[in-house]
Amino acid sequence: MTAVDEVLGMLSDPFMQRALIVAALVGLSAPVIGTYLVQRRLALLGDGIGHVALTGVALGWLAGTWLEVARQDALALPGAVLAAVVGAVAIEVVRARGRTSGDVALALLFYGGIAGGVLIIGQAGGTSANLVGYLFGSISTVSTSDVWLTVVLSAVVLAVGVGLRTALFAVSQDEEFARAGGIPVRALNLLIAVVAALTVTVAMRVVGLLLVSALMIVPVAVAQLMASSFHRTMAIAMTIGVVVTVSGLSITYWEDAAPGAMIVVLAIGLYALTAVLRPLVRRLRPRPPGDPHPQLEDDVQLTAPRTT
Amino acid sequence: MTDVLTATGLRVSLGGATILHDVDLTVTDGEVVGLLGANGSGKSTLVRALVGVVPHERGTVRLFGEPLGRRTPWKRIGYVPQRVAVGSGVPATAHEVVISGLLHGRRLVPPRHARRRASEALELVGLDHLGHRACQELSGGQQQRVLIARALVRRPDLLLLDEPVAGVDLPSQQAFADALRDLAATGTTVVVVLHELGALAPLVRRAVVLRHGRVVHDGAPPAPAPGHAGPSHDHVHPHEDVGSAPADPLGLSGTVGWTA
Incomplete structure (x- = not known):
């Protein structure tokens, strides 16, 4: 069997088809919102939301048990979306008020989210083992309805994140100036928080809640090393996102490994490679000749300037 | 008056x-x-x-004549905050920072000819040749001028x-x-x-x-x-x-x- 046959075999597998579509969509949309989070110095926000979403998953199970729906986990994803949105809005409100410092608020969410999830899943008649699929991802079990949900959610994320990019950039880059221009800063901040929450729940299936933030942040970290403009950073990050999710998932088709972890390790490996290669590339690239200092007169009078 | x-x-x-x-x-x-x-x-x-x-x-x-709020004609007002550092985590070019000054009030999408207007505003502060450079790479005085261009781009x-x-x-x-x-x-x-x-x-x-x-x-x-x-x-x-x-x-x- 040749390599081409192997790839065709993978692509004709319906499980793999669904998984690849979901992975590519997540890889495309997660770095969009990640770019704003990095710019706002809220790189860990995705993690905070992810932990809260775990409580949402457990609450979904609990609701499913009470309502006696067919599949116990049918309401897990809606529960996660709800909890993530509530958590993200809460973080944003705390941040805007400036009462508690951001990292303490995030720490409270981290621990509260995990502990709440484990306690509630017990009440719902499940065990912590049921949560593992959400913590580390379960892309191989993606159903057709999951694919459609992912398509819709990532369409929302892309429409907001790319369509309003100038406004979201303005608010993230200089909140004070945006406010002084009458821009609805609070509404846009909440929008970023809500879209971040949606992204987390979309990415949950692919890499799991514990690694969700990596898919939002690491591609941006790599892109930052290469680009000098905001738009290009976002575009490169989106490309990297798709490449690492699709290739990471494909590797696990042949090698027995956890897809979520493989994707994240690939992304971080790419970061390390870029960081190492960047000085070499810079050296090869011809620098514009001349003095980098602006040509300005001295502020002081020198009687006898040294010539050496 | x-x-x-x-x-x-x-x-x-x-x-x-x-x-x-x-x-x-x-x-x-x-x-x-x-x-x-x-x-x-x-x-x-x-x-x-x-x-x-x-x-x-x-x-x-x-x-x-209008109170602060939705009815304020933000388009006619330019503000230059006291700050030297325009840089943040993600790089942004001087051009992009100036274009963000074109948004005001309910206008959340840049108008047409945004790039040309940003170039004109940068020209006013003598920085049009550095518009494509990341703000983080500019000197403190140049960054300050980018902020002034961001206020001027609205023609306040x-x-x-x-x-x-x-x-x-x-x-x-x-x-x-x-x-x-x-x-x-x-x-x-x-x-x-x-x-x-x-x-x-x-x-x-x-x-x-x-x-x-x-x-x-x-x-x-x-x-x-x-x-x-x-x-x-x-x-x-x-x-x-x-x-x-x-x-x-x-x-x-x-x-x-x-x-x-």
């Missing part, structure tokens, strides 16, 4: 401390007003309250600047003064927070001096406090010889020692 900016009985508290005590300020069309005062006298807070960045506890602010009728020449070298200060003179000549109203008039002295016809959050002088620019006018201080008064600020117009130099 119409009133461009009116603040009446403005009181601002930050963190429980009252920063501004019942400040009244009226600026009419085409004026160039200097806001002077020592560090911590409340001049930055006043400007920030005027554009709604910090909330006011009492009093009213009207810009072009009222320009509020918070220490625009702090930490900027003398030739750039002079270039900035020239640009501001041209704007004022076309009828732009300017409110500028300053430590000292410096290169802007020929331009500023009216000075408002704050001390401990109260207006203590409003009128012709007072002379610099003693010790700031001596020969040893020459380096921050590049145009002492021009010195168009009246030496002691109201006999205030003894009482308005805002350097103390």
Whole structure:
């Protein structure tokens, strides 16, 4: 069997088809919102939301048990979306008020989210083992309805994140100036928080809640090393996102490994490679000749300037 | 003469401390007003309250006759905050930062010809050749000029600047003064927070001096406090010889020692 046959075999597998579509969509949309989070110095926000979403998953199970729906986990994803949105809005409100410092608020969410999830899943008649699929991802079990949900959610994320990019950039880059221009800063901040929450729940299936933030942040970290403009950073990050999710998932088709972890390790490996290669590339690239200092007169009078 | 900016009985508290005590300020069309005062006298807070960045506890602010809020004609107002660092985690070019100045009020998507207008604004501050460079790579003075271009890109009728020449070298200060003179000549109203008039002295016809959050002088620019006018201080008064600020117009130099 040749390599081409192997790839065709993978692509004709319906499980793999669904998984690849979901992975590519997540890889495309997660770095969009990640770019704003990095710019706002809220790189860990995705993690905070992810932990809260775990409580949402457990609450979904609990609701499913009470309502006696067919599949116990049918309401897990809606529960996660709800909890993530509530958590993200809460973080944003705390941040805007400036009462508690951001990292303490995030720490409270981290621990509260995990502990709440484990306690509630017990009440719902499940065990912590049921949560593992959400913590580390379960892309191989993606159903057709999951694919459609992912398509819709990532369409929302892309429409907001790319369509309003100038406004979201303005608010993230200089909140004070945006406010002084009458821009609805609070509404846009909440929008970023809500879209971040949606992204987390979309990415949950692919890499799991514990690694969700990596898919939002690491591609941006790599892109930052290469680009000098905001738009290009976002575009490169989106490309990297798709490449690492699709290739990471494909590797696990042949090698027995956890897809979520493989994707994240690939992304971080790419970061390390870029960081190492960047000085070499810079050296090869011809620098514009001349003095980098602006040509300005001295502020002081020198009687006898040294010539050496 | 119409009133461009009116603040009446403005009181601002930050963190429980009252920063501004019942400040009244009226600026009419085409004026160039200097806001002077020592560090911590409340001049930055006043400007920030005027554009709604910090909330006011009492009093009213009207810009072009409209109260602060949705009805404010934000398009006509340009604000340059006091800050040197434009950089943040993600790189952004000077062009992108200036384009963000085209958004105001309900306009959340840049208008057509945004790129051309941003280039024009950068040209006004002499940076059009650096528009594609990341702001983080620019010098402090250049970053400050990017912030000025971001305010000018709207073509504002009222320009509020918070220490625009702090930490900027003398030739750039002079270039900035020239640009501001041209704007004022076309009828732009300017409110500028300053430590000292410096290169802007020929331009500023009216000075408002704050001390401990109260207006203590409003009128012709007072002379610099003693010790700031001596020969040893020459380096921050590049145009002492021009010195168009009246030496002691109201006999205030003894009482308005805002350097103390």
